[in-house]
Amino acid sequence: MGKQIGGEYTILRPAVTGNSFKLVSLDAAGGADVTRRALFGLDQHALTEQMVGLGEPGWRGRQLAQALYRQRVTELAQVTTLPLGLRSKLEGEGWAVDRPRIAQVFQSVDGTERYLVEGQAGDGRTVETVWMPEGDGGDAGSEDEDDARNWDRATICVSSQVGCAVNCQFCLTAKLGFERNLTPGEIAGQVVTVLDRHGVEVGRDRVNLVFMGMGEPFLNYDNWMGAVRLLVDEVGLSPRRMTVSTSGIVPGIERLAQEPPELRPKLAISLNAPNDEIRAEVMPINRKWPIDAVVDAVRGIRLRTRERVTFEYVLLGGVTDGAAHARELTRLVRRTGLPAKVNLIAWNPGPGIAYETPETGAVERFRQALAAEGVPVYLRRPRGRDIYAACGQLKRTVEG
Template structure:
């Protein structure tokens, strides 16, 4: 799973209350087949293995003492052998005035990663056309408010830090520290679900893989986490969205997946000149190459590809930029929609927020040209939880 598996580090458990030792042999993150292999020496019958799996992915147990379905002798044997549930722990919580919560969640080596809980969501799913949650019924040009989205969204990280180096993003200041394992990615979600006392099957949860890191640069672990969250935890892939900066090989692999989340592309510029200035990754794969790869992704009925567009004051938010974006996306020949994101400020990041009238005019122009466009509501900006602000900040 990870080189740091055998390190013992004092962290907090998933409830955020009791100090525990990070497990040397965590089971959380293993598929049923991997779980069977890991516990082969115990010679457990399949029904007993299913009880262990249920404890991990449905009961969300942080310790064997919580798993009363298992005999005391077996729990003691598992603990003695160094096995533990291994659910990642929430080390610190920050709460915004708008109800958003940002968490520092510990990995198996004691490194922390950031995860965000947004009650009511941020409108990012509006108009994606998947039909999983009614988003396809929203009209272009209208923001999606609390009345339209009575659910929560969890923003999930795939790496500690990021190698893509988008110039407007605080996470880029960290550089890349390491990839997260599938268990660490899925564990963020489960730790938050447990904290919020979410009831699966009743509460509506959306996942956006848009936190720290580039998911397609940690592709295998990301997709393993998707399968865990879908098959074991019970969150449909139709309620998951992954955002990529345009990693073409990853998009092409994604196109071959039989079961996958919805796709979002971080565009953020009208042309290659501006995009290369704000997103150096464009030097490797330009807009045309990204669009060619996206066209190979087979979309579900009524599904649309989302193009995320961070508006930077005076850089990419002017009428001529809107005109170029509209022309580019109309020629893309894709079922699509645009999420407009007002840039969220961060220390020492040399950009400014766009004017409100420029944001409105940009959206109005796109909609007028037949390009569905929605403005994502900023969530948790005051606690550095908004888009582009995640940097393991330890103060609200």
């Protein structure tokens, strides 16, 4: 079922919401259909229900959750806490771990890695996930694949949909259009798979998550929040180290405001223009939810102590990077009255997109103009430009 928003967007309801995917596979006898069922993506509660349904004690569910999300197993055979007979029984009923897997890796000279991650639906579609190591003492970019500890903190950029319906004019993902929503397991699975690849120890290593990859998380709210719950409750990550970025989907922001503080990630608004006129050109979604409506919704969030809302601002050469734009943005940020910071990102070029990268001088002047007025402002270093992992560049290579 599609739903029209503002006459311009076709927003589809989740195509895949559960954890069961009908796949035809041939068993040993030949020809029988089995429904493959993914364990990865189910929380402890759901796993316990499945175990009880099989006539097993409920605590088997806890053991399975531990194995899936803490030990990060990829095969049922690795769940050694379960008796062999139970593992066989699960397999016989079509259950498999079925964690999303990395299908392809692109390594940047700056240490960034971009992955094509294959989901659980068996439709062969991939999304992009990016690993950005930091603070590696200047050794980033080592081509030694085994040197997985060559970082002391890192950020993982996570996708929420295959493609995107929002149609921001500067974004390569928009060119794909919307294909389908990811399930909670497919969203959380990107994170767990990447944690695994880099040997991250949750609780010891500093890893931040940003839901800024392909897709608009708030147009897949239930599945996205389901993933956050898995990552917090089962994987053990803190929502204070997670940031969700939205193009300004007001109903999504309002729902986020209702989430309990122990689950709610921080919020970033992808602003990208200092006024409604330019923003509607760059991000047509602004015609549905203009800046003031977005800011009003953000005001409904009870921020934690020292928490700030991020305004992301992609600088487009000659379009949003002038001195007048900087002054207008400063006034806008002040007017919101929110504890806020601005993240500036120089636009990364992409094929078929008619914008220009701002000049280095213009970027620095813009930053200084905001800083001089006391607006907390950060310049985001472009990461992995050479592998098309930088902001707005995802989905460069999948189309062949």
